[in-house]
Amino acid sequence: xxxxxxxxxxxxxxxxxxxxxxxxxxxxxxxxxxxxxxxxxxxxxxxxxxxxxxxxxxxxxxxxxxxxxxxxxxxxxxxxxxxxxxxxxxxxxxxxxxxxxxxxxxxxxxxxxxxxxxxxxxxxxxxxxxxxxxxxxxxxxxxxxxxxxxxxxxxxxxxxxxxxxxxxxxxxxxxxxxxxxxxxxxxxxxxxxxxxxxxxxxxxxxxxxxxxxxxxxxxxxxxxxxxxxxxxxxxxxxxxxxxxxxxxxxxxxxxxxxxxxxxxxxxxxxxxxxxxxxxxxxxxxxxxxxxxxxxxxxxxxxxxxxxxxxxxxxxxxxxxxxxxxxxxxxxxxxxxxxxxxxxxxxxxxxxxxxxxxxxxxxxxxxxxxxxxxx
Amino acid sequence: xxxxxxxxxxxxxxxxxxxxxxxxxxxxxxxxxxxxxxxxxxxxxxxxxxxxxxxxxxxxxxxxxxxxxxxxxxxxxxxxxxxxxxxxxxxxxxxxxxxxxxxxxxxxxxxxxxxxxxxxxxxxxxxxxxxxxxxxxxxxxxxxxxxxxxxxxxxxxxxxxxxxxxxxxxxxxxxxxxxxxxxxxxxxxxxxxxxxxxxxxxxxxxxxxxxxxxxxxxxxxxxxxxxxxxxxxxxxxxxxxxxxxxxxxxxxxxxxxxxxxxxxxxxxxxxxxxxxxxxxxxxxxxxxxxxxxxxxxxxxxxxxxxxxxxxxxxxxxxxxxxxxxxxxxxxxxxxxxxxxxxxxxxxxxxxxxxxxxxxxxxxxxxxxxxxxxxxxxxxxxxxxxxxxxxxxxxxxxxxxxxxxxxxxxxx
Numbered sequence: 001x002x003x004x005x006x007x008x009x010x011x012x013x014x015x016x017x018x019x020x021x022x023x024x025x026x027x028x029x030x031x032x033x034x035x036x037x038x039x040x041x042x043x044x045x046x047x048x049x050x051x052x053x054x055x056x057x058x059x060x061x062x063x064x065x066x067x068x069x070x071x072x073x074x075x076x077x078x079x080x081x082x083x084x085x086x087x088x089x090x091x092x093x094x095x096x097x098x099x100x101x102x103x104x105x106x107x108x109x110x111x112x113x114x115x116x117x118x119x120x121x122x123x124x125x126x127x128x129x130x131x132x133x134x135x136x137x138x139x140x141x142x143x144x145x146x147x148x149x150x151x152x153x154x155x156x157x158x159x160x161x162x163x164x165x166x167x168x169x170x171x172x173x174x175x176x177x178x179x180x181x182x183x184x185x186x187x188x189x190x191x192x193x194x195x196x197x198x199x200x201x202x203x204x205x206x207x208x209x210x211x212x213x214x215x216x217x218x219x220x221x222x223x224x225x226x227x228x229x230x231x232x233x234x235x236x237x238x239x240x241x242x243x244x245x246x247x248x249x250x251x252x253x254x255x256x257x258x259x260x261x262x263x264x265x266x267x268x269x270x271x272x273x274x275x276x277x278x279x280x281x282x283x284x285x286x287x288x289x290x291x292x293x294x295x296x297x298x299x300x301x302x303x304x305x306x307x308x309x310x311x312x313x314x315x316x317x318x319x320x321x322x323x324x325x326x327x328x329x330x331x332x333x334x335x336x337x338x339x340x341x342x343x344x345x346x347x348x349x350x351x352x353x354x355x356x357x358x359x360x361x362x363x364x365x366x367x368x369x370x371x372x373x374x
Numbered sequence: 375x376x377x378x379x380x381x382x383x384x385x386x387x388x389x390x391x392x393x394x395x396x397x398x399x400x401x402x403x404x405x406x407x408x409x410x411x412x413x414x415x416x417x418x419x420x421x422x423x424x425x426x427x428x429x430x431x432x433x434x435x436x437x438x439x440x441x442x443x444x445x446x447x448x449x450x451x452x453x454x455x456x457x458x459x460x461x462x463x464x465x466x467x468x469x470x471x472x473x474x475x476x477x478x479x480x481x482x483x484x485x486x487x488x489x490x491x492x493x494x495x496x497x498x499x500x501x502x503x504x505x506x507x508x509x510x511x512x513x514x515x516x517x518x519x520x521x522x523x524x525x526x527x528x529x530x531x532x533x534x535x536x537x538x539x540x541x542x543x544x545x546x547x548x549x550x551x552x553x554x555x556x557x558x559x560x561x562x563x564x565x566x567x568x569x570x571x572x573x574x575x576x577x578x579x580x581x582x583x584x585x586x587x588x589x590x591x592x593x594x595x596x597x598x599x600x601x602x603x604x605x606x607x608x609x610x611x612x613x614x615x616x617x618x619x620x621x622x623x624x625x626x627x628x629x630x631x632x633x634x635x636x637x638x639x640x641x642x643x644x645x646x647x648x649x650x651x652x653x654x655x656x657x658x659x660x661x662x663x664x665x666x667x668x669x670x671x672x673x674x675x676x677x678x679x680x681x682x683x684x685x686x687x688x689x690x691x692x693x694x695x696x697x698x699x700x701x702x703x704x705x706x707x708x709x710x711x712x713x714x715x716x717x718x719x720x721x722x723x724x725x726x727x728x729x730x731x732x733x734x735x736x737x738x739x740x741x742x743x744x745x746x747x748x749x750x751x752x753x754x755x756x757x758x759x760x761x762x763x764x765x766x767x768x769x770x771x772x773x774x775x776x777x778x779x780x781x782x783x784x785x
Contacts, residue, residue, distance in 0.1 A: 004448045004480040006416050014482040021481070025488035049560060049597065071596070280491050301521065302490040302543070320487045328583070328614070329564045330487070332543060352561035352597075 026322040027305060029362040034323035034331065034355035037068075037076060039086035039133065045353075046074045046089050053348025053356065054335035055102040055111070059126055060163070062341030064356065065109050066348055067099030069335075073113045075102065075122070075144065078356055079129040081341060086133050087356060090124060091144055103161035103168045105181040110147075110168050112156040119156030119172060121147040121179060121186075147184045151175045157194030157241075160206060162220055169206045169218065171198055176208070176218065176225070190225045192216055196242025201267040202251030209242045233271045235261055245286035245294055248339050254294050254308070256283040262294075262308055262315065276315035278306050285336045289361055290343035297321075297334045297347070307361070321347070321357060331357055376769040378714065378728040382737075384762035385409040387433045388420045394761050395473070395741050396785055397754030398459035399778045401466045402507045403747025407754055407763050408470070409433075410454030416479025418445045419454045419472065421505070424765070426748065431763075434510065437472060441501035441515045450484040450497035451476035457568055457742065457785035458500075460529035460536060466508040471538060472501045474523035486542045490521060500524035500538070502549065516554055519547055528570040528578060528784035537578050537590070541566050546578070546590055546597065560597045562588055567617040568635050570784050573646040574627065585613030585634075587644075587651070605640045605656035610666035616640070620742065622680040622688070622782060624719060631680055631688050631717075633660060637670035639677040639692070641717075657722060660692040660715070663700045674710065679743030679753045683768060684777035688717040691730060691753055693738035710738040712755075714766060730755070730764045737764075744782070749773040 007014050037053075038045035045051065046068060055067035064078040073096040078087040096113035103110045104126065111122040124144045130137040150156050154172040161168045166181045171194030179186045198208045201217075210216040210228050217229035239258030246253050253265040260278035265271050278298040286296030292310045295318075297303040305318035321331030334357070335350030347357040385391040388409040396408035405424040411417035418438035425432050438445045438452045445451050453476025460469045474497040477484040481495070489495040502518035505511070518524055522540040524547075529536055536549040544566055546559040563583035570580045578590040587600035603613035619635035621644075630644040641657040660677035664670060679691040695710045696703045703709075712730040717723070730737050735758035743753045750773070751766040767773075 003446050004416075004478070006446075007477075007480045007482055009415070009482055018482040021483055021485050021488055025485040048599070299491050302487055304491070330542065332561075353563060 024317070024319055026319045028319050029307070031325070031360045032321055032323045032331070033325045033358045033360075034327040034329040034349070035078070035080065035087065035358060036327060036355055037074075037087045037089065039088065040326070042086070043089070046076065047071070048353040050074055050092065051352070051354040052335060052350045053354045054350055055099045056336040056338045056346055056348045057102050057104045057109070057161070058338045058340060058346070059104040059109075060106070061128060063126070063128060064338065064340070064346055065102050065104055066336075066356070067102040067111050067113065068354065069098040069350070070352075071097065073097065073099045073111075075099075075109070075111050075124070077127040077129060080358060083132045083134055084129055086129060088127065088129060088139055090127060091141055093122065093144070096120070098155075100156050101159035101170075103159055105161060105163055105166055105168075108181055110159070110161070110179070110181055112150065112159045112170060114155045117155075118149045118151075118153050120149050121170070121184075123147055123181070123184065147179075150177060150186070151188070158197045160198045160200055162200065162204065162206075165220060167220065169198060171208055176216075189218060190216075190227070192227070195238070196240075197244050199244035199246065199253050199255075201253060201265070203267040205267060207253075209237065213237055230270065233263055233273065235259065235263075235274075240282040243283050243286060243296075245288050245296065245337070247288040247292060249290060249292070254286060254288065258282065260298060264310075275310075275313065276308050278315060279317040280304055284334050285347060287337035287339045287345045287347075289339060289345060291364070293361060295345055295359065295361060296337070302332050303334060323355075323357065327355060329355060331355075376727070376772070378769060379767040380728055380730055381765045381767070382732045382762060383424070383431055383765065384732070385420070385422065385431070385760045387431075389760045390414050390417055391420070391760045393454060393741070393756040394754035394763055395454055395456040395756070396459045396470070397742040397744055397752060397763060398461065398468075398785060399744040399746060399781050400459075400468045400507045401461040401463050401781065403776070403778045404507070405744055405746045405752045405763075406459055406468060407752075408455035408459070409761070410456075412454050412475045415477040415481060416445045416451060417476055418452055421455070421470065424746070424752065424763070426746070434505075435512065437501065437503070440503060440512050441472070443498050443501065446479045448478050448480065448494055450474050450478055450486070450489070450495065452501060456523065456525055458524050458527035458538070459785045460527045460783060461781050462529060462531055463781060464531065466506060467513065468505045468507050469527065469529060469536060470503050470505065471518045471524035471527045473525060473541065474500075486522070496521055497523065500540070502536070518549055518556065525566040526569050526785050528572055530572055530576055530578075531783065533576060533592075537570055539566050539570065539580065546580070559590060562597070565615055565617055568619045569621045569632070571621045571623065571630055572783060575647075577646075579630075579644075579646060581617040583614060583617065585616035600651045602651070602654065604634060604654065605642055606634065606636065607638055607640075607659065607666075611636065620678045620680045620690075621784075622682060623780075625682055625686065625780070627780070629719075633677045633680065633690065635672060637672055637675040638664065639675070641677070641690070657717075660690065662694060662697070664697060665700070673739055673756075676739050679740040681743035681745055681751055683745055683751055683772065684749040684774035685768070685772035686719070688719060689727075689743065689751060690715055690717070691740035691743065695738065708736060710736040712738045712740050728766065730766075732757075732762070734758065740764075742785070745778050747776055747778045749775055749777045
């Protein structure tokens with residue numbers, strides 16, 4: 001252990017360091033709003049130990065759907081545009097303690113929930129929220145249908161939806177299957193042990209981590225499943241479950257290995273990178289805003305946000321999540337992230353008393369101006 | 375007017391001490407205090423005891439030495455014990471757990487969020503110390519909460535469990551004294567409550583950011599939330615930050631008297647065994663009226679040191695300060711002062727009995743109070759260095775010996 005010299009608190013160096021320490025502690029770019037899992041002032045939030053948000057998806061109308069984990073799973077819908085601003089608890093799910101995925105179709109959502117021994121699929125209609133939540137409103141809780149286990153005796157690891165095809169793809173501990181959302185009809189596509197998240201590529205294929213440092217690929221176009229279809233770049237791919245984020249404009253996928261090395265992936269070009277390295281590991285949820293910047297969390301215990309800017313090619317640490325609007329709260333752990341209808345990002349807090357964190361990234365300064373100075 | 379003799383005992387052997395957060399009655403009926411140093415880099419907390427024979431303070435040990443976490447290591451320091459003395463009556467042990475905020479020796483400040491992942495700088499963790507008051511020895515120590523500080527501590531002696539609130543993550547932690555195993559029960563919120571208390575059903579009570587009561591029920595193994603918010607001033611408050619600051623049990627164990635940690639702290643009485651969520655009585659604000667358009671500091675506008683004395687009355691110290699409109703104090707009064715109040719639990723009549731004055735600085739902030747086995751009152755103070763403690767000798771007709779029992783089991 002090194003013996004160190006006491007700092008002079010009156011020194012310029014001390015002032016500089018103090019500013020530096022504070023400046024890098026909390027979110028240094030943009031604004032975060034922690035929104036409770038309720039309609040503030042009009043409904044009670046989901047109980048704290050049932051509100052670890054582990055699954056999010058966004059419907060085509062911009063409504064956010066989510067699933068919680070904890071003592072009991074809840075499904076919820078949230079709207080934050082125009083005169084809305086509420087989260088509605090669609091209901092608690094008995095005998096379920098984990099929700100690894102929720103997928104929006106065109107008319108329904110499908111939630112994947114895990115109980116003690118296996119994962120089940122639940123379906124309920126999309127729940128557009130009332131348009132004016134300042135004046136008057138009405139809510140009714142939808143019926144949640146239980147579509148049974150995904151694969152008997154196996155827990156669900158993740159799921160993704162191909163919305164336009166009305167199909168979701170589900171990875172369990174041992175299988176990959178597809179389910180038609182409208183009919184609930186399931187079909188086993190292969191025997192693949194699920195590890196980490198699934199992703200939909202830029203040309204509509206479904207990808208997941210396979211053995212032998214590779215990805216499997218399922219092509220919905222022709223129904224083919226290719227094992228070890230794509231070799232992964234050199235990296236540590238099995239230390240932490242795989243995470244993905246998808247650029248909503250270009251379809252580029254981002255992922256990271258266990259050492260926080262970031263890679264970009266497009267079906268047309270394969271992997272690029274490492275394009276950068278996150279400040280900490282393990283990588284948490286990530287999402288891409290409309291201008292192409294990738295935002296995500298990293299680190300255990302007290303997560304830090306980071307940003308990868310494909311324009312500059314740099315990864316930047318943004319500090320610890322904090323909200324002072326709507327709720328004064330520190331954010332330490334996050335379970336999932338999606339991109340909202342205006343390019344804002346939604347991070348689901350995976351903690352007791354979890355909130356939806358709405359992140360408005362900072363607006364980047366223009367690179368140049370064609371106008372003459374006034 | 376009855377005479378309450380006030381004496382000031384500065385921590386002269388810890389001249390850098392800037393806060394006395396913990397002050398409690400030990401299992402031996404003597405008064406223990408923590409001479410903390412939360413602002414200066416590379417310091418430590420010293421554990422102090424009032425010696426009634428020499429009428430002075432004994433400095434028992436430097437915590438950094440005892441827990442092998444030297445103050446010059448470059449990590450955040452073992453700088454304070456924050457409402458975390460918890461006695462064990464049956465074996466004479468005083469448990470104590472350390473807290474963070476003291477900067478590493480070569481840095482001007484410590485950020486527990488920003489340095490969480492920094493192996494060189496991050497606080498090693500709250501150290502739990504078992505101090506034997508019979509032999510004046512540290513029997514053992516352990517890390518109670520890795521990387522975090524302990525804001526407040528409680529001992530459920532019947533079950534051999536300690537409960538703590540962690541900082542900064544605000545988790546409720548339990549620690550089994552037999553197996554020495556820690557359990558992370560739940561995150562509570564973002565603002566630490568400053569006290570935990572126990573009811574006769576072994577339920578642990580505290581509060582959440584929004585002023586709701588939080589209760590951990592070991593039978594259900596669940597943290598529950600009250601359907602109500604604690605009393606606050608609705609003119610300029612919402613209940614947010616109305617977390618408990620200090621709480622003391624009535625001598626019969628039926629009621630808890632508490633104050634909140636927000637400007638214009640509210641005195642409340644909680645009957646935890648009545649109904650599903652107890653019964654809460656609002657006994658009103660403890661400090662003066664003020665300009666509600668200014669968000670006052672809880673260092674200035676403060677109440678603490680709740681203690682039951684031998685006369686069966688509740689004593690507490692509330693701040694009073696000069697305000698040209700709301701409190702134009704007459705000449706001779708200090709700009710800020712700590713007023714000792716007495717409340718009769720039967721009539722709820724409140725009476726000012728004396729003012730705590732240190733000769734060299736303001737003394738409006740009192741953290742904790744306790745009564746020793748001679749029936750005198752003691753109060754920990756936070757303010758100008760070196761801080762110290764006040765002893766308030768009770769008037770003879772209000773004094774009884776061995777009235778410190780039952781001892782408060784939380785810090």
